[in-house]
Amino acid sequence: MDRLLQYALTGVSAGSLYALVALGVVLIYRSTRVLNFAHGDIATLATFVAFSMLTHRYSFGVAVAVSLLVGAAVGVVFYFGVLVKAQRQGANLLGMVILTLGLALIIQGVVVYVWGAEPVSLPFPISDTKTYRVGGVVVSQLALATIAAGVAGSLGLYLLVQRTRVGLAMRATSENLMAAQTLGIPTRMVLGVAWGTASALGVVAGIFLAPALLLDPFFMLDPFLKGFAAAVLGGLNSLPGAVVGALILGVAESLTGAYLTIQFKNTLAFLIIIVVLLVRPEGLLGREFKERV
Amino acid sequence: MDLVESYREDLRFARRRITRTLLGLLIVAVAVFPWLAPQYAVFLVTLIALYSIGVMGQNLLIGYTGQISFGQAGFLAIGAFTFGHLRIWGLPFPVALAGAGLAAAVAGLLVGFPSLRLKGPYLSIATLGFGVAVYQAFVNWEVLSGGRSGLAIPKLTPLLGLSATQTVYYIYVVLLALFTLATYNIVSSYIGRAFIAIRDADIAAEVNGVNLTRYKLLAFALSSFYTGVHGALYAQVLGHIEPQIFNVLESITLFVAVIIGGVASVEGSILGAAFVLLVPKVFADFREMVPVVFGVTILLVLIFEPLGLYGRWLKTRLYFQLWPFR
Numbered sequence: 001m002d003r004l005l006q007y008a009l010t011g012v013s014a015g016s017l018y019a020l021v022a023l024g025v026v027l028i029y030r031s032t033r034v035l036n037f038a039h040g041d042i043a044t045l046a047t048f049v050a051f052s053m054l055t056h057r058y059s060f061g062v063a064v065a066v067s068l069l070v071g072a073a074v075g076v077v078f079y080f081g082v083l084v085k086a087q088r089q090g091a092n093l094l095g096m097v098i099l100t101l102g103l104a105l106i107i108q109g110v111v112v113y114v115w116g117a118e119p120v121s122l123p124f125p126i127s128d129t130k131t132y133r134v135g136g137v138v139v140s141q142l143a144l145a146t147i148a149a150g151v152a153g154s155l156g157l158y159l160l161v162q163r164t165r166v167g168l169a170m171r172a173t174s175e176n177l178m179a180a181q182t183l184g185i186p187t188r189m190v191l192g193v194a195w196g197t198a199s200a201l202g203v204v205a206g207i208f209l210a211p212a213l214l215l216d217p218f219f220m221l222d223p224f225l226k227g228f229a230a231a232v233l234g235g236l237n238s239l240p241g242a243v244v245g246a247l248i249l250g251v252a253e254s255l256t257g258a259y260l261t262i263q264f265k266n267t268l269a270f271l272i273i274i275v276v277l278l279v280r281p282e283g284l285l286g287r288e289f290k291e292r293v
Numbered sequence: 294m295d296l297v298e299s300y301r302e303d304l305r306f307a308r309r310r311i312t313r314t315l316l317g318l319l320i321v322a323v324a325v326f327p328w329l330a331p332q333y334a335v336f337l338v339t340l341i342a343l344y345s346i347g348v349m350g351q352n353l354l355i356g357y358t359g360q361i362s363f364g365q366a367g368f369l370a371i372g373a374f375t376f377g378h379l380r381i382w383g384l385p386f387p388v389a390l391a392g393a394g395l396a397a398a399v400a401g402l403l404v405g406f407p408s409l410r411l412k413g414p415y416l417s418i419a420t421l422g423f424g425v426a427v428y429q430a431f432v433n434w435e436v437l438s439g440g441r442s443g444l445a446i447p448k449l450t451p452l453l454g455l456s457a458t459q460t461v462y463y464i465y466v467v468l469l470a471l472f473t474l475a476t477y478n479i480v481s482s483y484i485g486r487a488f489i490a491i492r493d494a495d496i497a498a499e500v501n502g503v504n505l506t507r508y509k510l511l512a513f514a515l516s517s518f519y520t521g522v523h524g525a526l527y528a529q530v531l532g533h534i535e536p537q538i539f540n541v542l543e544s545i546t547l548f549v550a551v552i553i554g555g556v557a558s559v560e561g562s563i564l565g566a567a568f569v570l571l572v573p574k575v576f577a578d579f580r581e582m583v584p585v586v587f588g589v590t591i592l593l594v595l596i597f598e599p600l601g602l603y604g605r606w607l608k609t610r611l612y613f614q615l616w617p618f619r
Contacts, residue, residue, distance in 0.1 A: 029414070035414045035417070082592060082596070085596060086595060086596050089596055089597075089599075091595055091596070091599070093413075094359075094361070095595050095599065097361075097414075098548075098552050098591060098595060099591065099592060099595055101545070101548070101549070101588075101591065102587070102588040102589070102590075102591030102592045102595070103588060103592075104588070105545075105549075105584040105585065105587045105588030105591070106584065106585050106588035106589060106592075107588075108584045108585075108588075109581055109582055109583065109584035109585030109586075109588065110585065112581035112584075113581045113582065113585075117581075221541070225421065225425070225541075228418060229418055229421075229422070232414065232415055232418040236414055236415070263429065263432075263433040264429055264430075264433065266425055266429060267422075267425060267426040267429045267430070270421070270422030270423075270425055270426060271422065271426065273418065273419070273422060274407060274419050274422050274423075277407065277410070277411055277415055277418075277419060278407060278410060278411075281410045281411050281412075281415060282415075283415070
């Protein structure tokens, strides 16, 4: 029983990171209908910025703050500089998705060029060797901090979307863009905010992942794919769905790794998603798409 | 300018004399190329030829049918390893090649089933999952992948007194020509029109009598057949394969080739394949800049030239046809 709890906890810790990534993906998809393939790479870039600042002896808080700003700025600049332009040229949705793929490739190249492909380790104030014992379960400080970050990120986003005027504008814009514009909501600005917030959430995930893994230009690829999968599992237009999907994915992965097979835990995670999608094509908490022909 | 008077004429491969002349010149150029060019260039064109086949397959799926797939690396791996095992069992090259294509096509049929229910982003995640699953299966099952050292594939015996490079070159170029012809025929037949109808509005297509199940699955099967053949030909050229070659980045490169070359165009597929293979060679000294070039090109293509390199070619051709007017 303790063993099961232990693995479940590991899964929740991984799941809260996936949740941060998934929330960003969903936030962007909900508001602009664009799947952001550069989400992971923006986080990688910002985490490397944090790494550089830490090696230049800035304090941890400053480094994190700056990297969050960098991540958000990249998101906002890409939205206004490229996506809005493409929209004016009449690019379709597939085109915009491919544009984010282009951004992902560019960031990848820049990161390899500036920081090199050698893995480095991020100096992190929270250790993953210091552990606490709760009942029969052992929790590392890092796992606790990760879960805390996941909860804080989800809660913060919930408050932003449900309790503020900006959030109201975001919901209105994603509900019906034209109507929101007619009511005087500056939709471009609101969508820009959504891109910035989403990218910053991804950066938080990146910073908490970095100490567990080594930092290299591709370290966000796998977590990004997982977060993306979690978002799809929960339903791409539902923010609570992203969290639920991420936790399910994290726990399922951890338990498969523990009890079934360690090599195929990624595969099984994806298989679960495919099966769930076949039963509910719109995701667990997503709303069904209705189309006009 | 050129008046099409009958359906027969519309189906003609090369309608005008100038096209026929240029086509003839191209064939001659391709035929004499390995005798004049350095061996390295011949090898490069061989690679472009085999890559074009894969990009064409991907283009059938993305460009014509509008189904996004990020699982192409999985089909590549299935094609390559099936081919490798068949060759090691001593089967001749054409049989092994057909086997590789068929194995990938069967896998494609299986992956096609989710496409009947899923759309857009949901489908892309399902295909991505397939790619990851195949990758892990080959990495972890040594029976399939030949273990740590990978599979060594027997070399082709040179034919008709040609050198080894030249033999491979001629075989691959002829295969590319066959696949190009087949693709032209597919896209201008009922099947191709059904694909395009599904891309533009699948419900409307179904209402008009296109069997969605059949044609979506057919698109996946055809596309993965091409990709499987691409994988097999790649394996033959490399002479040695291991599962690490077929990762997610390979799927993305194929995708990039389709976009840059031109969505829904056969010639564009060849141009796109040439682009993604030649750019890394040109930037050999700045390896890390290759993704940046790909990325910037994607941005430029989508904002300024949505039809890709093929669209540029069309416009250039039109300019000369209309010259000196515009």
